[in-house]
Amino acid sequence: MIRFSKVSVRYPNGTVGLDEVDLDIPDGQFVVVVGLSGAGKSTLVRSINGLVTTTSGELEVNGQRVDGASKRQLRRLRSRIGMVFQSFNLVTRTTVLRNVLVGRLHATPTWRSLLGWYRKEDVELAFQALERVGIVEKAYTRASQLSGGQRQRVAIARVLAQHPEVILADEPVASLDPPTANLVMRDLQRINRELGITTVVNLHFLDLARAYAQRIIGMRAGRIVFDGSPAEADDAVFTEIYGRSLTADDLLPDVDVELDDAEGPAG
Amino acid sequence: MTTAPPRSARPVRPRRSPLVGVVLIALVAVTIAAGLVIEFDLLPLVTRFTRGWSVISQFLLPDWAFLVRPSTVAALGTTLATAVVSTAVGAAIALVLSLLASRVTNRSGALYRVVKLLLSMVRSLPDIAWGLLFVAFVGVGAFAGTLALVMFNIGIIAKLTAETVDAVDPGPLEAADAAGANTAQRARVAVLPQILPGFASYTMYVFELNVRAATVLGMVGAGGIGNLLAIELARFNYDNLSALIVLLFVVVLLLDQLSGLLRRRLAR
Numbered sequence: 001m002i003r004f005s006k007v008s009v010r011y012p013n014g015t016v017g018l019d020e021v022d023l024d025i026p027d028g029q030f031v032v033v034v035g036l037s038g039a040g041k042s043t044l045v046r047s048i049n050g051l052v053t054t055t056s057g058e059l060e061v062n063g064q065r066v067d068g069a070s071k072r073q074l075r076r077l078r079s080r081i082g083m084v085f086q087s088f089n090l091v092t093r094t095t096v097l098r099n100v101l102v103g104r105l106h107a108t109p110t111w112r113s114l115l116g117w118y119r120k121e122d123v124e125l126a127f128q129a130l131e132r133v134g135i136v137e138k139a140y141t142r143a144s145q146l147s148g149g150q151r152q153r154v155a156i157a158r159v160l161a162q163h164p165e166v167i168l169a170d171e172p173v174a175s176l177d178p179p180t181a182n183l184v185m186r187d188l189q190r191i192n193r194e195l196g197i198t199t200v201v202n203l204h205f206l207d208l209a210r211a212y213a214q215r216i217i218g219m220r221a222g223r224i225v226f227d228g229s230p231a232e233a234d235d236a237v238f239t240e241i242y243g244r245s246l247t248a249d250d251l252l253p254d255v256d257v258e259l260d261d262a263e264g265p266a267g
Numbered sequence: 268m269t270t271a272p273p274r275s276a277r278p279v280r281p282r283r284s285p286l287v288g289v290v291l292i293a294l295v296a297v298t299i300a301a302g303l304v305i306e307f308d309l310l311p312l313v314t315r316f317t318r319g320w321s322v323i324s325q326f327l328l329p330d331w332a333f334l335v336r337p338s339t340v341a342a343l344g345t346t347l348a349t350a351v352v353s354t355a356v357g358a359a360i361a362l363v364l365s366l367l368a369s370r371v372t373n374r375s376g377a378l379y380r381v382v383k384l385l386l387s388m389v390r391s392l393p394d395i396a397w398g399l400l401f402v403a404f405v406g407v408g409a410f411a412g413t414l415a416l417v418m419f420n421i422g423i424i425a426k427l428t429a430e431t432v433d434a435v436d437p438g439p440l441e442a443a444d445a446a447g448a449n450t451a452q453r454a455r456v457a458v459l460p461q462i463l464p465g466f467a468s469y470t471m472y473v474f475e476l477n478v479r480a481a482t483v484l485g486m487v488g489a490g491g492i493g494n495l496l497a498i499e500l501a502r503f504n505y506d507n508l509s510a511l512i513v514l515l516f517v518v519v520l521l522l523d524q525l526s527g528l529l530r531r532r533l534a535r
Binding site for chain 2: 113
C-alpha cells in the first residue's frame with residue numbers, strides 16, 4: 001500500500017511539483033499517471049522512493065514512512081522499490097549481466113561489490129531476471145551494443161533482480177518507437193500480473209494508458225484532476241488533463257494509426 | 268523565385284563587451300614586457316652560431332660503443348624501471364584520490380575539501396623540487412626519483428580523472444541510488460566503468476612524461492641515465508653524451524608511439 005496524505009513538493013526554485021496530493025494505491029495495482037510535462041507526474045513517482053524529497057505531508061510505502069526517513073532507512077526502502085527510467089540508465093561500458101547485478105547491490109556486502117565478486121546466488125537471480133524479460137542470451141554482451149527496446153528490458157531485469165514490492169517507471173517508453181513501446185508496456189503488465197508487484201508508470205499519452213492501466217491518474221499543475229478506470233478516461237477527461245480538447249492538430253496527417261506500421265519516437 | 272515573407276525588423280547585434288579588447292591589449296603588453304625583461308632576441312641564433320661549432324662537431328661523432336657498456340645498459344634499465352614503478356604506484360593512489368576529489372563520488376563536504384587542498388599542494392611543487400626534497404630525505408638514488416615521480420603522477424592523474432568523474436553520465440548513478448546502493452557501491456558500479464578508459468589513457472600519458480622526467484631527475488641525484496648524463500657532461504665527453512642523447516631520443520619516441528597506439532585503442 002502506497003499512501004499519500006496531503007503531500008506537497010516545492011522545488012528550491014519555487015516550482016510546485018505536488019500540491020497537497022492525497023492518494024492511496026493498493027497492493028498489486030497497475031497504475032498509470034498521465035499529464036503534460038511539468039504537471040508533476042514525475043515528481044509523484046520519484047517521491048515514492050525518495051529520489052525527490054517531499055516538503056510537507058505524509059508519505060508511506062508498505063508501512064515505511066518516506067518523508068523524514070534517514071539515509072539508511074531510505075536505502076533499505078529503495079531496495080524494496082525498483083525503478084525504470086526513460087533513458088534506461090544502464091552503464092553502457094559494461095555487460096548486461098553486470099548491469100542487472102546492480103539490482104543485487106542492496107543485498108551484497110560492500111567489499112564484494114568493490115571487488116566485483118558477486119555471490120553465485122545473486123548471479124543466478126540476475127540470470128532468472130534476464131530470462132523473465134527474454135534476453136538471457138545477451139548476458140555477456142556490452143550494454144552499448146543493444147537496441148533501445150533491449151536496453152529497457154535489461155533495465156526491467158535489473159529491477160526484477162531486486163525482488164521489489166513496488167515498481168516505478170518514469171516515462172519508460174518515451175525514448176522508444178511505438179511497437180517497441182508496446183512491447184515494454186506488455187512486459188511491465190505481465191510482470192505486474194504474474195508477480196503481483198504494485199506498478200506505477202508515468203506516460204505522456206492517454207492511449208497507451210488506456211491500453212494497459214487498471215487505473216489512470218491524471219495530473220495537472222501538481223494536482224490529481226482525474227482518478228478512475230481506463231473506461232472512464234474519455235475525451236472530456238483529456239480536456240481536463242491537458243487543458244484543451246483534442247483537435248485535428250494533435251493527429252499527424254498521413255500517419256498510419258496501426259501500431260505495427262507506425263515509426264518514429266513515441267514522444 | 269518564391270516571394271519573400273514580409274520584412275520585419277532585424278534584431279540589433281549585441282555589442283561585444285569592451286573588456287575583451289582591454290584584456291587582449293593587456294596580454295600583448297605583458298608578453299612584450301616579459302620579452303624585454305629577459306632580453307629575448309632571436310638574432311644570436313644566427314650571429315653566434317659558429318661559436319658553438321667546436322662543441323657541436325664533437326656531438327656529431329657519437330661514440331656508439333659507450334651505449335653497450337654494462338653501466339650504460341644498467342642506467343637505462345634503472346630509468347625505465349623508475350618510470351614504470353612510479354607510474355603504477357602513482358596511478359593507484361591517484362585513482363582513489365580522484366574519487367574522493369569529486370562531489371559525485373564523495374558526499375562528505377569536509378573530506379572533499381581536504382583532498383582538493385592536498386592535491387593542489389601536491390601539484391604546486393615541480394617534479395625537480397620533489398626530487399631534491401626526497402634526495403634530502405632518503406638519499407641519492409633511484410628510490411628518491413621514484414618517490415618524486417609518484418608525487419608528480421598523483422598530481423596530474425588525480426586532477427584529470429577527478430574532472431572525468433565530474434562529467435560522468437548521471438543516469439547510472441540514479442539507477443544505483445534507486446536500487447538502494449551505498450556511496451562506495453555506486454562509485455564502483457556506476458562511475459568506475461565510465462572513467463576507466465580516461466584513467467588508463469592519462470596513466471599512459473603520464474608514463475611517457477615519466478621516462479623524460481626520470482632522466483632529468485637523474486641529473487639531480489636520482490640515479491639512472493640522467494646521472495650518467497650529468498657525469499659525462501662534467502667530463503666534457505661529448506662523444507658519449509651525444510650517443511646517450513640519441514639513445515634517449517629513440518627510446519622515448521618508441522614508447523610515445525606505443526602508448527599513443529594503446530590510447531587510441533582505448534578511446535573507442
